[in-house]
Amino acid sequence: MERVTLRIPKQQIEEVEQMVETGEFPNxxxxxxxxxxxxxxxxxxxxxxxxxxxxxWAKV
Numbered sequence: 898m899e900r901v902t903l904r905i906p907k908q909q910i911e912e913v914e915q916m917v918e919t920g921e922f923p924n925x926x927x928x929x930x931x932x933x934x935x936x937x938x939x940x941x942x943x944x945x946x947x948x949x950x951x952x953x954w955a956k957v
Contacts, residue, residue, distance in 0.1 A: 905913075913928045922928035 912951070913922075913925050914930055916922050917924055922931065
């Protein structure tokens with residue numbers, strides 16, 4: 898795993914910390930990794946939807 902340094906607004910970090918405190922995530926790193934995975938999965942889903950749409954209009 899690689900280390901990445903990023904800047905995040907204080908309010909967002911406080912919200913992530915709250916998720917850690919309530920047990921939703923074991924730590925901040927896992928919360929951020931989860932957000933990145935979700936974003937990538939969402940983007941993959943959008944690309945797949947576009948590909949299906951592009952293919953379906955051409956079928957006659």
